[in-house]
Amino acid sequence: MTVQAWTFVLVGLSFALYIGVAIATRANSTKEFYVAGSGVSPLANGMATAADWMSAASFISMAGLIAFRGYDGSVYLMGWTGGYVLLALLLAPYLRKFGAYTVPDFVGDRYYSQTARIVAVVCAIFVSFTYVAGQMRGVGIVFGRFLEVPVEIGVVIGMGIVFFYAVLGGMKGITYTQVAQYCVLIFAYLVPAIFLSLMITGNAIPQFGLGGVDLESGTFLLDRLNGLHEELGFAAYTSGTKSTIDVFFITAALMVGTAGLPHVIIRFYTVPKVRDARISVGWALMFIALLYTAAPAVAVFARTNLLNTVSEQPYAEMPEWFTKWESTGLISFEDRNGDGLIQFVGPDARDATGASIANELTIDQDIMVLANPEIAGLPNWVIGLVAAGGLAAALSTAAGLLLVVSAAISHDLLKRGIKKDISERGELIAARVSAGVAVVIAGYLGINPPGFVAEVVAFAFGLAAASFFPAIILGIFSKRMNREGAILGMISGITLTAGYIVYFKFINPAANTAEYWWFGISPEGIGTLGMLVNLAVALTVSRFTPPPPEEIVHMVNRIRVPRGAGAAHEISA
Amino acid sequence: MTDTPETPATVGGPDGKNPRAGDYWRKNLQYLGILLAVWFAVSYGAGILFVEQLNRIRIPGTGFPLGFWFAQQGSIYAFMVLIFVYVFLMNRLDQEFDVDEGGE
Numbered sequence: 001m002t003v004q005a006w007t008f009v010l011v012g013l014s015f016a017l018y019i020g021v022a023i024a025t026r027a028n029s030t031k032e033f034y035v036a037g038s039g040v041s042p043l044a045n046g047m048a049t050a051a052d053w054m055s056a057a058s059f060i061s062m063a064g065l066i067a068f069r070g071y072d073g074s075v076y077l078m079g080w081t082g083g084y085v086l087l088a089l090l091l092a093p094y095l096r097k098f099g100a101y102t103v104p105d106f107v108g109d110r111y112y113s114q115t116a117r118i119v120a121v122v123c124a125i126f127v128s129f130t131y132v133a134g135q136m137r138g139v140g141i142v143f144g145r146f147l148e149v150p151v152e153i154g155v156v157i158g159m160g161i162v163f164f165y166a167v168l169g170g171m172k173g174i175t176y177t178q179v180a181q182y183c184v185l186i187f188a189y190l191v192p193a194i195f196l197s198l199m200i201t202g203n204a205i206p207q208f209g210l211g212g213v214d215l216e217s218g219t220f221l222l223d224r225l226n227g228l229h230e231e232l233g234f235a236a237y238t239s240g241t242k243s244t245i246d247v248f249f250i251t252a253a254l255m256v257g258t259a260g261l262p263h264v265i266i267r268f269y270t271v272p273k274v275r276d277a278r279i280s281v282g283w284a285l286m287f288i289a290l291l292y293t294a295a296p297a298v299a300v301f302a303r304t305n306l307l308n309t310v311s312e313q314p315y316a317e318m319p320e321w322f323t324k325w326e327s328t329g330l331i332s333f334e335d336r337n338g339d340g341l342i343q344f345v346g347p348d349a350r351d352a353t354g355a356s357i358a359n360e361l362t363i364d365q366d367i368m369v370l371a372n373p374e375i376a377g378l379p380n381w382v383i384g385l386v387a388a389g390g391l392a393a394a395l396s397t398a399a400g401l402l403l404v405v406s407a408a409i410s411h412d413l414l415k416r417g418i419k420k421d422i423s424e425r426g427e428l429i430a431a432r433v434s435a436g437v438a439v440v441i442a443g444y445l446g447i448n449p450p451g452f453v454a455e456v457v458a459f460a461f462g463l464a465a466a467s468f469f470p471a472i473i474l475g476i477f478s479k480r481m482n483r484e485g486a487i488l489g490m491i492s493g494i495t496l497t498a499g500y501i502v503y504f505k506f507i508n509p510a511a512n513t514a515e516y517w518w519f520g521i522s523p524e525g526i527g528t529l530g531m532l533v534n535l536a537v538a539l540t541v542s543r544f545t546p547p548p549p550e551e552i553v554h555m556v557n558r559i560r561v562p563r564g565a566g567a568a569h570e571i572s573a
Numbered sequence: 574m575t576d577t578p579e580t581p582a583t584v585g586g587p588d589g590k591n592p593r594a595g596d597y598w599r600k601n602l603q604y605l606g607i608l609l610a611v612w613f614a615v616s617y618g619a620g621i622l623f624v625e626q627l628n629r630i631r632i633p634g635t636g637f638p639l640g641f642w643f644a645q646q647g648s649i650y651a652f653m654v655l656i657f658v659y660v661f662l663m664n665r666l667d668q669e670f671d672v673d674e675g676g677e
Contacts, residue, residue: 066645071641071644074621074641074644074645077644077645078649081648081652082612082648082652084656085608085609085612085655085656088656089605089608089656089659093663210636210645210646211635211636211642212636220635222637222638222641223636238628238641239625239628239641244622248617248621251617251620251621273674274674275663275664275667275673275674278656278659278660279660282653282656282657285653285656289649289650289653293646293649293650296645296646560597560601561594561672562667562672562673563673563674
């Protein structure tokens with residue numbers, strides 16, 4: 001069977017599975033729609049959280065990013081896992097005890113303020129939409145390359161699936177579909193990783209293969225790769241090129257951003273008890289770590305294979321995968337010295353006479369994971385499996401994000417905002433309609449992606465880090481924190497972060513170099529500074545403004561102890 | 574379903590003046606301090622600030638420079654362990670102070 005036939009079969013089977021699960025788990029009440037009736041077991045919730053969290057960026061892009069950046073890619077590995085420690089220790093148990101439906105719910109009630117609620121709603125919607133656009137883009141790439149259908153049709157099919165189970169099933173449907181999607185995506189990620197590890201190092205566990213001996217050369221794989229890098233004029237793989245302060249700030253922004261992302265936080269409202277929320281974060285991180293510890297191994301295997309396959313080889317003899325990706329525009333070759341061979345070299349490459357060698361090959365880092373099995377010559381079914389896994393990662397995250405948007409509109413804006421007398425049935429209809437509209441907008445963004453999806457993702461993390469995270473932490477850990485402090489803190493954190501990113505990414509991209517950055521912090525890492533400013537402003541302002549009312553102090557006292565969590569409910573404010 | 578009514582024995586009850594409430598919270602903060610210190614040490618410490626010094630050391634029998642290993646593998650394993658240790662400590666603390674959700 002051809003790659004395309006295998007892809008059709010495996011993607012088709014996985015889609016049928018998701019639809020089957022969705023039909024079996026339809027939501028009948030707002031509580032089921034928003035938080036799956038708070039009846040999800042911690043293990044299932046952990047698995048769903050892992051699928052929710054691991055997006056097209058984790059599945060498709062991350063190993064490629066690491067393959068091209070070496071040590072500098074560590075920011076994603078540490079940043080996107082370390083946030084779970086913060087979630088487990090500082091957020092999840094307390095938010096579960098509070099027992100609301102959404103993140104703006106907590107912010108609005110804790111700070112007894114509609115303004116705070118609205119600021120939170122706007123942030124939640126913005127963060128979620130920027131993210132969804134990236135997922136739909138991932139769906140488009142997979143369909144375009146493997147099924148060879150136009151990107152538009154790919155996105156429409158993906159939208160149709162998400163529409164079906166998110167609108168019908170709400171959180172309940174999404175949760176159980178995500179459990180299925182996790183199984184598909186982790187299987188699809190690990191099978192090629194194990195194959196590659198066996199081929200290159202003879203060790204079946206990729207995490208150990210990474211530190212193992214390369215069978216071909218008999219030296220340690222990492223030493224061999226460092227050697228290849230030196231030969232070809234790239235920076236050493238195991239040490240980075242970014243400044244220490246920038247690595248520090250980017251890692252922190254990603255960690256704190258992870259802990260502040262509404263679609264992740266909301267998952268811990270779905271378990272029955274506080275102790276379930278705590279352990280559930282542990283399960284989630286364990287399921288995530290299965291992929292995240294394999295990713296750096298996949299990156300090294302991919303990098304080594306790529307260099308071996310293309311470096312100094314005749315262009316005319318490149319295998320089929322090379323020409324197929326070339327036709328998507330994600331690989332491009334220009335024979336600058338006219339020797340018919342591919343020179344894939346770094347900035348420091350020199351020939352025998354000491355003259356510099358020009359690089360002739362440009363590879364989009366996003367294709368590494370998808371192209372990896374083909375580069376290594378793995379069986380066709382593995383390639384089809386990777387396509388199905390990429391789609392599972394993109395769709396599961398998209399669904400989780402769409403739910404946040406839908407809840408923000410039907411619950412935070414209508415029920416708790418402008419139309420308080422809305423009936424349960426009315427709210428459920430509103431939730432479904434807004435989920436439907438959100439799917440269509442997301443699909444539009446997927447077909448006509450703004451050229452700056454990658455930039456915008458930095459935005460999403462930066463804003464989550466600079467807004468939600470400090471507001472929630474202070475709301476739990478400081479009884480003195482009041483409305484004025486929280487709102488001014490959020491506004492100053494967001495303004496600083498957004499201003500910095502907009503300036504360097506959109507207004508004056510030419511100045512986007514370390515020379516002009518504050519303290520050498522890149523726009524990707526500025527969310528950390530935004531968070532610190534938010535904390536400082538909030539703490540200062542709250543000292544000079546009236547303390548929160550007594551019932552809020554009691555509420556904080558209640559949040560701090562597990563007993564009495566019950567099911568998710570409306571706090572009577 | 575609504576909140577289970579809080580009994581007077583509940584730590585940090587509605588009056589917030591239960592003396593044991595303070596102890597429970599202080600102990601919690603103490604755990605957080607220790608666990609977050611480890612969290613910082615394995616990632617920002619070993620993986621970022623001291624990565625170059627640690628890279629001079631190799632994990633015996635493997636090709637891993639130690640700093641690189643912490644940045645791309647070790648920190649993630651440590652994060653998992655930290656969460657499970659936290660869960661264990663807090664479940665024990667909840668029982669000790671009788672604020673667990675046992676019968677609910």
